[in-house]
Amino acid sequence: MVELKTSGQRVTSSRVMILCxxxxxxxxxxxxxxxxxxxxxxxxxxxxxxxxxxxSLRDAGLISETHRGGETEYEWSDKPHxxxxxxxxGYERSLPQTYFNQVEKKIEAESGFRIDLTHVAVTGLCPExxxxxxxxx
Amino acid sequence: MVELKTSGQRVTSSRVMILCxxxxxxxxxxxxxxxxxxxxxxxxxxxxxxxxxxxSLRDAGLISETHRGGETEYEWSDKPHxxxxxxxxGYERSLPQTYFNQVEKKIEAESGFRIDLTHVAVTGLCPExxxxxxxxx
DNA sequence: ATTACTGCAAAGGATTTGCATGTGA
DNA sequence: TCACATGCAAATCCTTTGCAGTAAT
Numbered sequence: 001m002v003e004l005k006t007s008g009q010r011v012t013s014s015r016v017m018i019l020c021x022x023x024x025x026x027x028x029x030x031x032x033x034x035x036x037x038x039x040x041x042x043x044x045x046x047x048x049x050x051x052x053x054x055x056s057l058r059d060a061g062l063i064s065e066t067h068r069g070g071e072t073e074y075e076w077s078d079k080p081h082x083x084x085x086x087x088x089x090g091y092e093r094s095l096p097q098t099y100f101n102q103v104e105k106k107i108e109a110e111s112g113f114r115i116d117l118t119h120v121a122v123t124g125l126c127p128e129x130x131x132x133x134x135x136x137x
Numbered sequence: 138m139v140e141l142k143t144s145g146q147r148v149t150s151s152r153v154m155i156l157c158x159x160x161x162x163x164x165x166x167x168x169x170x171x172x173x174x175x176x177x178x179x180x181x182x183x184x185x186x187x188x189x190x191x192x193s194l195r196d197a198g199l200i201s202e203t204h205r206g207g208e209t210e211y212e213w214s215d216k217p218h219x220x221x222x223x224x225x226x227g228y229e230r231s232l233p234q235t236y237f238n239q240v241e242k243k244i245e246a247e248s249g250f251r252i253d254l255t256h257v258a259v260t261g262l263c264p265e266x267x268x269x270x271x272x273x274x
Numbered sequence: 275a276t277t278a279c280t281g282c283a284a285a286g287g288a289t290t291t292g293c294a295t296g297t298g299a
Numbered sequence: 300t301c302a303c304a305t306g307c308a309a310a311t312c313c314t315t316t317g318c319a320g321t322a323a324t
Contacts, residue, residue: 010298012304032288046306051289053304067207072289084250099244103236107259111230113221115261122244124252147278147323169313183281188314190279209314 007060014049015057017041019076022063027092028073028083028121068121080118086126088133095122144197151186152194154178156213159200164229165210165220165258205258217255223263225270232259 001019004011021037022029029037035050054074057063064077068085082095104117125133138156141148158174159166166174172187191211194200201214205222219232241254262270 010303012298014305044306046308047288048290048307049305056304067204070204070207070209072207084244084248084252086250087253093248095244095248099240103240107221107232107236108261111221111232112264113223113261114267115221115259116224117259120257122252122254124245124250127249130251149279149323151280181281183283184313185282185315186280193279 003062007062009056009060009062013042014038014045014053018050018053019057019062022074022076025075028066028068028075030071030073034074064119066119066121068123082117082119083121085121085123086129087123088125088129091126091128140199144199146193146197146199150179151175151182151190155187155190156194156199159211159213162212165203165205165212167208167210171211201256203256203258206260219254219256220258222258222260223266224260225262225266228263228265 001011001016003019004015009015017038018034021034025037031047031050031054034054035045035047038045038050054063054065058065058074062077063074066073066075066083080097082097082100083092084095085092100117100120104115107113107115138148138153140156141152146152154175155171158171162174168184168187168191171191172182172184175182175187191200191202195202195211199214200211203210203212203220217234219234219237220229221232222229237254237257241252244250244252
């Protein structure tokens with residue numbers, strides 16, 4: 001685990017497992033999901049280790065934290081990007097940063113703020129669910 | 138409280154107080170802040186009343202719910218709009234919907250999703266804090 | 275008179291903390 | 300060795316629920 005060493009973190013089994021889980025999942029995961037996942041291999045790991053590890057990996061910039069619908073989610077940090085998530089079936093895909101570049105610049109220019117649009121989750125209804133749900137909900 | 142009547146809700150003191158607090162605050166408020174606020178007038182109101190009232194006002198469309206930084210926040214429902222919030226001092230201002238219309242259309246066109254950009258909070262650093270913090274944090 | 279809303283107490287769940295022990299550098 | 304990370308238990312916080320009583324319509 002080069003990343004851990006490089007960032008000055010110790011290479012321990014929990015850290016490796018958590019990083020692997022996030023690296024391979026290619027989706028956001030909540031602390032709870034991560035806990036279940038890691039427990040498949042290491043059944044007695046306590047929640048506190050998950051939470052503490054997530055916080056330190058996040059501080060080190062190895063993973064990123066997002067908040068969506070009241071849930072805290074983590075994922076492997078790649079380049080800045082965004083997510084498009086279906087609120088009905090949960091299907092998730094990523095959106096390139098480029099979609100937001102214009103708005104970002106426009107807002108900065110007009111407000112003087114320096115904005116953080118590094119990671120946004122946009123929710124909506126995917127084509128499938130639009131069809132099956134029609135006008136419902 | 139015309140809004141309550143119109144929406145078929147009963148006009149009770151908690152509902153009136155919560156609505157007033159949100160209507161006058163002009164910012165997002167968490168259930169906890171609302172609880173403190175309402176308790177200045179009605180000191181023994183229990184949290185459950187706050188939570189239940191918020192949920193029913195939200196279902197009736199009188200107030201809207203957002204999630205930001207892991208916190209659930211409520212505010213008086215005006216037309217769809219967005220917020221620009223300073224992550225350092227908390228200063229908050231609103232952004233007209235128009236900023237996002239283009240991205241919204243673009244994403245819908247290219248993904249087939251029908252997206253929900255009714256209420257987004259964008260975080261950043263306001264001009265003041267950029268000056269005082271410089272490159273810090 | 276009905277039935278929605280409230281108050282209270284208790285349950286539930288997620289997250290955090292203290293502290294002793296273990297382990298990677 | 301020594302600081303950092305872990306395991307475990309308990310504490311805390313936020314939110315929800317059950318139920319009996321109250322008040323709005």
